[in-house]
Amino acid sequence: MNLLQLENNNTATMTGMKKHSVAIIEDNLLIKKNLNTFLGFSEDMEVTHNAGSVESYLQYIQNHKTYQPDLMLLDIGLPGMTGLEGIPLILKEQPNVNIIMLTTFEEETKILKAMCSGAVAYLSKKASLEEIIDGMRVVAKGGSYMSPMIAREIFNHMLRGKVVAKPTILTDRQMEILERFVEGKTYTDIAAELFISVETVRHHVKKMYKTLHVNSKSEAIALYLKGDIK
Numbered sequence: 001m002n003l004l005q006l007e008n009n010n011t012a013t014m015t016g017m018k019k020h021s022v023a024i025i026e027d028n029l030l031i032k033k034n035l036n037t038f039l040g041f042s043e044d045m046e047v048t049h050n051a052g053s054v055e056s057y058l059q060y061i062q063n064h065k066t067y068q069p070d071l072m073l074l075d076i077g078l079p080g081m082t083g084l085e086g087i088p089l090i091l092k093e094q095p096n097v098n099i100i101m102l103t104t105f106e107e108e109t110k111i112l113k114a115m116c117s118g119a120v121a122y123l124s125k126k127a128s129l130e131e132i133i134d135g136m137r138v139v140a141k142g143g144s145y146m147s148p149m150i151a152r153e154i155f156n157h158m159l160r161g162k163v164v165a166k167p168t169i170l171t172d173r174q175m176e177i178l179e180r181f182v183e184g185k186t187y188t189d190i191a192a193e194l195f196i197s198v199e200t201v202r203h204h205v206k207k208m209y210k211t212l213h214v215n216s217k218s219e220a221i222a223l224y225l226k227g228d229i230k
Contacts, residue, residue, distance in 0.1 A: 021071070023050075023071070025052075025072065035073065054082075054083065070097070074087070074101055074102065076101065076114075098140070101121065101122045101123065119218060124147040141186045142186035170211060173194075173204055181221055208220060
């Protein structure tokens, strides 16, 4: 079942569970309707705003200063400003929102640009609705996510020699943490796997950001995916 094919579902909603607030910026009415319907069945996601363009969303948050979604599904091919152009403008106003690109564009250049601009996940509209919500849950837990077909595009991009690996002065531990970020692991996951505390993970991450001259996990992941970190 994908975005263009949604069957009726009577999944019961669990009560008492905190729901993650979701904003959607999508101009395709059918896709938007199916996303809202499917997420409405979820016990841990709640769509709190829909917009058809980046401009209309920016206008909405200017008029509703307290609105702060946890997650955002953002298309690239939008009327007016593209989703890629909108990422930095949205993050300037809402730096804590986790932006998930949900788009038909699967070219490696657009994927890398989105990740470099601050998106934390990249999902194809060809993905099933189940995969989309699974990816959203990974992001909600602090991880990053790519549809397998998109991850393959990045891998093939690197194999074609368009990206040349460069050395870095990251420590072995920092590389271990960064590689797990790329896999979508959370701070808690990484701490458990490396037998260290979450605070120790945060300490290494801060040093890694300083070394790489980045300010976020998504920027560090983008450098790794481009092959700029060996």
